[in-house]
Amino acid sequence: MAHTAGRTASRTRERLSALADFGTRPGGRRHPLVAAAMVLPLAVVLAIVFGAVQAVVTQASSVAGMLGY
Structure with missing residues (x-):
């Protein structure tokens, strides 16, 4: 045994x-794609947990507004 x-x-x-x-x-x-596939799921979870999604959307809409879109 x-x-x-x-x-x-x-x-x-x-x-x-x-x-x-x-x-x-x-x-x-x-390989960079393997590294990205390992990191992205954790990054998405952390963004959702800490509310970073709303911050990114706000920044993106501000930039789009300045560019005239």
Whole structure:
């Protein structure tokens, strides 16, 4: 039984490593689209939680008004 726990932990580490390496280039850097796909969901949630959506809409409408749209 003790041997299976070690193998399970090893497999878990391998899977986590493979997941973390998703989208990485040989130099160790992630592709920009992969990085954006990782960050955007959190950014949207934070914008909704902290009310930044209303601030962005207000700023965008001000800029559009100055541009004459």
